[in-house]
Amino acid sequence: MTDLRSRLGEAVSAAFEEAGLDPKWARVTVSDRPDLADFQCNGALIAAKARKASGSDIAADIAERLRANPCVAAVDVAGPGFINLRVSESALGGRANALAGDERAGARKIVQPRKVLIDYAGPNVAKEMHVGHLRASIIGEAVKRIYRFAGDEVLGDAHFGDWGFQMGLLIVACADADPAIASLLEDLVAEPPGFTAADEQAIDADLSARIALDDLDRLYPAAAAKAKADDDYRERARRATAELQAGRFGHRLIWRHFAQVTRAALERDFHALGVDFDLWRGESDVDPLIEPMVAELREKKLLIEDQGAQIVRVARSDDRREIPPLLVVSSEGSAMYGTTDLATILDRQRFFNPDLVLYVVDQRQADHFEIVFRAAYLAGYAKPGALEHVGFGTMNGADGKPFKTREGGVLKLRDLIDMAREKAAMRLQEAGLGVELSPEEFESTALAVAVAALKFADLINFRGTSYVFDLDRFSSFEGKTGPYLLYQAVRMKSLLRKAAAERVTAGRIAVREPAERDLVLLLDAFDHALGEAYDKRAPNLVADHAFRLAQSFARFYAACPVLAAPDEATRASRLGLAALTLKQLELALGLLGITTPERM
RNA sequence: GACCCCGUAGCUCAACCGGAUAGAGCAUCCGCCUUCUAAGCGGACGGUUGCAGGUUCGAGUCCUGCCGGGGUCGCCA
Incomplete structure (x- = not known):
């Protein structure tokens, strides 16, 4: 179950090796020029630099060695040494059928599962959630699902602020x-x-x-x-x-x-919101650990007194900037929030011993986490490199500053969801769906649309950058929005229902039309998108894949009639392609915490 | 003041260890419904990637300086 891109990568690697070149340069990427190729490899250019040889000569040599590969329909060299690859119809068809038969729609599991704990949302006692919690919840949930889907043993912890x-x-x-x-x-x-x-x-x-x-x-x-x-x-x-x-x-x-x-x-x-935690461990749970921990830090000679406070120095000589120490006990004798964080790390080591802990928290806390993590490593409370801050930017208002209500206050999350739901309900009603759906289904559909709008709008952006909140834009059914994605999924479901009613069954997929080619190439790229999202802790790559998949399906849908296809084999093939697309789209949306309704 | 992040089309955002013609969506304009959901599809328009240098065959991407925005800089979390 390998995607075409890696399969070609292996072939190109082998060709590089045969040619006496370092295979590490043989990276295959999706082509920047879809008019010329499906995939490309720029390795000849890099090899040329190292060898002080001609890039196009090297590329021509490599290309020659790839011609016999059954996956490759065409290989040619362009410009200073780009190797352009076009995939054969049979390889595409074979891949599509393999994907159709795979319940994970092509997503591989990681080879070595790890124990991962995701710390996100961080709600507090007595505080209703406001828009500031939205990003942490949405991103953390998506990261959790992506990691779990990849095969890791994952726990999501709300890290409840219930103490102090x-x-x-x-x-x-x-x-x-x-x-x-x-x-x-x-x-x-x-x-x-x-x-x-x-x-x-x-x-x-x-x-x-x-x-x-x-x-x-x-x-x-x-x-x-x-x-x-x-x-x-x-x-x-x-x-x-x-x-x-x-x-x-x-x-x-x-x-x-x-x-x-x-x-x-x-x-x-x-x-x-589709956010559920495995753990609600509170700060109170680690409170009993603090006193012995402080004693231990003192015993390990990590804790020193400075200006009346007890601190752990974490600065290193090769630091480019000044790193303040971790303040463990204030001059008034009380534990600080960094102390609680450190105790939490210790607690987690004891009950879970994670290989990786991801803190999905506002980017502004970056320095704080750097300090706490260093202290934890010094104390031996975490495996080296196991602690990582996955920071995110703020959600801003139209003025570019962190989001506030018109009155200048903080908008409660529940009010935000209500607003989004009302807007979605309005849009559904405009489309005349109020009469077709039962009141219950109408309400649940409106909520699904609202949640999809909010989540997708957030997740389509790279987490590190701040973004502008604009409910009108997010809940639009056009363009790069959650509702657009749901709409495409719903069309697929409707098509499958209709096919079932007409007793048309999905069959072997054959790739003929350009729209079918493009769709299959995209379906093939799912695994790579997931891998990148996993490595970079970046759900936007999954969101982007989902959008492109939906868009590609819409083109296919317009260009290739399914039920009205000329012959039975084509009908079966296209229906199979639609079913496969729906499966992968729902998987991708599921990883983002977005569920698709049956109709809308 | 020091350090970190950001600056890409009118707007919101992408761009895979440095690669070809910097891509999407929105907005604007032009086409396409007696046919599977037109909440759709196709096309057009739109760029000195903040500015100035440098490295490189090649820079949005790497280096230096500057401008602009945001953030952080031990006893609140």
């Missing part, structure tokens, strides 16, 4: 807002004797009635602002934090309620 000073702040804010909570905190210093599961449930139920996510979301920003201005208030919050960390019973109960309420709401929101 913010928790104390929330406890104080809730106590001030509700006397019943204040007295609960006051009374329950430790677990009362005879305290049963039923008692606990009663308290939980009471808390549920008093505090919902909306309340937390409202209380937290106010409390944070107050703490900045009010020293006494800050001190109270600090004390509450310490009491929570010391295990005071009432504090633990209410904190656990915060986490539960938040998590339930978040899981629902994530799920609506």
Whole structure:
């Protein structure tokens, strides 16, 4: 099950070797000049440089050795030494049939599976998700799926922010807002004797009635602002934090309620976006590791005192820039966020021992991760090179600055999805689909279209660059958009349904028309696109492949009638091609976390 | 101030260890539905790849300087 490109690459490698040239130059790429060739190799030019020989002579020699290859219909040399290859119809047909018979549509698995942990989204207690979480969620989910599909053992961890000073702040804010909570905190210093599961449930139920996510979301920003201005208030919050960390019973109960309420709401929101985590390990889970870890760092002589704080120096003599140390314990004696990150690395080593950990986090945290990773390597908490920050740019508004609502606030993710869904519903209605679909199917289709619009718009861009958010453009059904891709998939499904009704069955694929050739060449390129996406942690390469596939299908669809094809063999062949395209397109979209509806 | 990223068509973005004529989508204009979903397809228009040097047979890609935008620079996460 090898793609044509690698098969040709091997042939060209062999030819280079026969000619006494280094086969590493024999890289075959998709042709830049589709009018001249399907594939090309520029290796003769590089060899010419090293050999101080003529590129076209070398190319001619190589070309001669390739002529007998059954995959090759034509090989010629152009310009200073480009080797142009055209693939034979039989090779294309053979490849298409192999793909049709492969449930992975040509995607190979990696040879040596690894254990990979993907850290993404990073939701926090008491905070509703906003647009800032969108990219991390979408990109992280896609990376996770791509890695898992490639054959790695993958865990996606939400890395729940459920610990620290913010928790104390929330406890104080809730106590001030509700006397019943204040007295609960006051009374329950430790677990009362005879305290049963039923008692606990009663308290939980009471808390549920008093505090919902909306309340937390409202209380937290106010409390944070107050703490900045009010020293006494800050001190109270600090004390509450310490009491929570010391295990005071009432504090633990209410904190656990915060986490539960938040998590339930978040899981629902994530799920609506097609984002699901394997793990919800919280910062609280690694808190017990911090004290022994600090002691160990001290023992290993990595921890030193500086300006009253405990730090680990991670700068190296060959650094081109100044790398600040990792601040492990502040001068006030508290753990910093880098400390938690380091403890999390240690935790992960213990329970999973990953070969690779990918942090799908905002690009702006690059320096922070560099420092934490260096400290982790020094401490032996991760395999060398196993930690990697997969950074991404910001989602900007029309003004080029990070996205804000018209009022200048942060847009909640749920509101964003609602907006997108309303827009999709409107578009569907304009097309008169409201009458054909049942209300349930209409709603689910609108949601699918909305999610596809948002996700595809994000994933089509390379993650590292920032992009401009424009809902109108994203939800358009024309052009490089999620809805366009869904539309093509839906057309394929409709065609297959109709074929089944007419008792037309898919058969052996034969490649004749130019549109069929182009489509098969693209189907062949799936494996390479996935490989590149995997290596570069770049889902946009999968998105781009999906778009080109959909587009190529649309051309095929316009140029090559399927059910009205002249003979039975052609009908069967084209139907097979359509079925294969749908399979690969759905696989690709699935990796991006986009599901296709049956009709739209 | 130091360091990092970015600057490509009117707009949003691509461009596979340096390769041929820098590609898509949108917008604009012109064609194509009695035929499988026209939410489609075909075509046209559109570029001194921020500026100036350098390396190379060849540079959007590598090097140097400059201009412009964004970001980061130990006790918040």
